[in-house]
Amino acid sequence: MHTQDYLAQDRRPPPDAHPARLILTLSLAATVGLGIGRFAYALVLPDMRDDLGWSYSAAGFMNTINAVGYLAGALMASRLIRLVGWSAAIRGGTVACVAALALCALTGNFFALSLARLVLGVGAAAGFVAGGALAATVAQSRPERANFLLSLFYAGPGIGILASGLIAPYTLAHFGPGSWWIVWWAMALLSAAMTIPLFLVRIESKARFTEAGHASFEILPVLVYLAAYFLFGAGYIAYMTFMIAYVRDGGGGAAAQAAFWSLIGMSAFVTPWVWRRVLALDRGGLATAIILGTNALGASLPIFGHSTAWLSISAVVFGVAFFAVVGSTTAFVRFNYPHEVWPSAIAAMTISFGIGQTLGPIVVGAITDVLGSLSYALNVSAALLALGAMAALCQRRVRPKGSVP
Known part of the structure; x- marks a missing residue:
């Protein structure tokens, strides 16, 4: 997204x-x-x-x-x-x-x-x-x-x-x-x-x-950040694809499924206020790492139980971070590149993310078929998001702040 x-x-x-x-x-x-x-x-x-x-x-x-x-x-x-x-x-x-x-x-x-x-x-x-x-x-x-x-x-x-x-x-x-x-x-x-x-x-x-040339954007300095965004694409979509099935398999009826999904949706409305100070951090991939780490935490919580409270916390924590990751990548580009390079830089982010969310559902589905439990799908989802957070944490600033208009 x-x-x-x-x-x-x-x-x-x-x-x-x-x-x-x-x-x-x-x-x-x-x-x-x-x-x-x-x-x-x-x-x-x-x-x-x-x-x-x-x-x-x-x-x-x-x-x-x-x-x-x-x-x-x-x-x-x-x-x-x-x-x-x-x-x-x-x-x-x-x-x-x-x-x-x-x-x-x-x-x-x-x-x-x-x-x-x-x-x-x-x-x-x-x-x-x-x-x-x-x-x-x-x-x-x-x-x-x-x-x-x-x-x-x-x-x-x-x-x-x-x-x-x-x-x-x-x-x-x-x-x-x-x-x-x-x-x-x-x-x-x-x-x-x-x-x-x-x-x-x-x-x-x-x-x-704008017509910025792709030659003005170099992939190598942000390769680790692109890897983080790829992992986010693969991890979030696995959670969003199979989580309702997990709730139902755990005995959750219509009310439980509706409440869980609605909590994720409602999280979008508080995201700007929760993360506004984090998104202002101009320290390489730190903001993205913090948000992705929170996303991974939310994805991992259902592994420990099916209780209504536990699943509700998972939905809120996951949702609040999920809607903020895209904003963090946009902020990263704006902090690290001049205006004329933004289209090329964000296009590269989009491709990396798109490949991740393309591979994520079918790979995680295949793992579930082989191992026989949706718990493994959630484990893989949370692990991918955690790896993405660690990769983003390794990203340093691409250029001095003073060089950005």
């Missing part, structure tokens, strides 16, 4: 748009594409796996193919926006997500579902990257409120996680085993409703992407 994959030169917001209202509207693309499109899958995975006879590897593959689509979409986003414009990229990507969610409700065919998950990834990337870059230009046009304004966009996935967490478990409980397709219809209809405001507000902009 990365919002500021590309940075625009023109920092003026589109005319006739209130900054907070516009960013909240843009965040709906993230709500649909990621909060619902990517993460709601974990809520229906247990029922789909039972009804369709999937292995954990097959279940993990559905998030792997989604991540492949997201990575491809993120890499094509800048060209897409140049070709069709900001509004078409954001609206079109989000509509594609709604259509793919509807397809998930129409079939149990593995290949058709894989295609739907792929399209969801591409559409989410188009809406999320374009919306995030435009939100950044809007936020930067109000320097005194920039952090607050941009945090409104970051809350988008959390809103989707919260909404799906309140709907999916109770829908499955009401309609019984094999009702996963009804949940997908509910998610498609909810997403369609959330897409409407994107067509009711002007979201076009004169902002253009």
Whole structure:
């Protein structure tokens, strides 16, 4: 998950748009594409796996193919926006997500579902990257409120996680085993409703992407940091893919599943206040290491028990850190590179992260199939995040602070 994959030169917001209202509207693309499109899958995975006879590897593959689509979409986003414009990229990507969610409700065919998950990834990337870059230009046009304004966009996935967490478990409980397709219809209809405001507000902009050359960004000085972000991508997605199945296997019913997922979603709303001082640290990878270490702690807690209190603490600790990691990588780039290098640097971060979240679900699913318990999936998830924290801690500043505008 990365919002500021590309940075625009023109920092003026589109005319006739209130900054907070516009960013909240843009965040709906993230709500649909990621909060619902990517993460709601974990809520229906247990029922789909039972009804369709999937292995954990097959279940993990559905998030792997989604991540492949997201990575491809993120890499094509800048060209897409140049070709069709900001509004078409954001609206079109989000509509594609709604259509793919509807397809998930129409079939149990593995290949058709894989295609739907792929399209969801591409559409989410188009809406999320374009919306995030435009939100950044809007936020930067109000320097005194920039952090607050941009945090409104970051809350988008959390809103989707919260909404799906309140709907999916109770829908499955009401309609019984094999009702996963009804949940997908509910998610498609909810997403369609959330897409409407994107067509009711002007979201076009004169902002253009910078054309920084890739030669100005060197990978070697930040190789360890890229490795940390790769490990985060692999570790977080394993937790977010299989955790609901773990809660259900431990006896958690609809209320427990809804509460757990909703706590993760609600954590998005407190993230900016919890981490604002940590994100201000200009000490190499220290901020990312602290946040990733907290993320690893949250992921490891369910290993020690299934109690409601224990799982609730895990959801809050994981969620608060999860939503802050992307912000820490953006802060790292801003502290260590001049403005003209930001697009290349953040693109490199996106690729590293994308590869990690592509490999994570299917590898962890295969490990679970071999060893026979979801506890191993959580162990691997927590270990990957802890390794990521240690790698980030080894990252030093790339250049003196005084050289950054």
